[in-house]
Amino acid sequence: MSVLLEAFKAIKEKHLEAKRIVEEATAKAEKLKNEAEKKALSVYEEAYKTTQSQAEQKAIDIKRKAVEDAEHELEKFLSNAEDQAERIEAKARKNFKKAVDSVLNMILQ
């Protein structure tokens, strides 16, 4: 009888210990979840800031590249205009006398 009692007692003790282990784990789990909840806002903000800052940098980069491209395009355009102006200059020099004679004819006709 006493052996049986001893066995029940030992089982009850271990049950209590098991209950305590599970309760401690539950408390730890709750703590983990709460910490995660608290950390969530800063994780959100960090991710937001990082993504936003990457986009801002990208915007700066594409603007810088666009400025460089525009400068090249403008140089090319103005160079074409200068070529055109030179052709006009050459043509005008060649036809200058003819134009003066034509004016005189128109005035004196």
Add this chain to the structure above:
Amino acid sequence: MESTRVITEMILEEAKKSAEHIIQEAQKSAEETLEKQRQLGVQRASESAQLLLKKAESEIELNKLRNMANAKIKANWVILSKKENWIDKVLNEAKNKLKSLTQSKEYISILEKLIIEAGIILGRKELEVLLNEQDSTLPLKLDDLAKEVSEKTGFKTKLRLSEEKPKVIGGAVVRTVNGKVIMDNTFDDILRRREKDLRFEIAKILF
């Protein structure tokens, strides 16, 4: 006693397994929460980042169009001013040639023609001829010119030289004696009157 030991060990073992499972689940849940928030942050920021990039692209396109438009205006202006410059050079050279012409022998006949032409247009009996200082000294036969005008108009026209001497390159101003009707046939006025046509003609020839 042995069976009791087995049972109690089993109880503890089960409890430890449960505890481990509870903690693992909690860790997983915590990680999921954080990952969810991180993704939400990225997603929200991506929306505003898209707007930011779209705005940057619009600015770039607008700047590009504006710069090109300015460059075109500048280039056109350079070319146009170059053309205008050459047209002015031609007109100035023509003026110089006309000045030289007033020193030549053939000038008298040109001047006479201009006076007759003006006289015919005015078609009056008495007309005054205004010449510049130098041309006033030329041996013009105004009576002969008047006769020629009369033949063309049917009026008996008289021409007389005015004391007034306009400062012009050459040519003549002819007017009625009361000064109310004037025909300006000076080179200066012909150039001024015909400048638009002349510039057009010059441009056609030059370019």
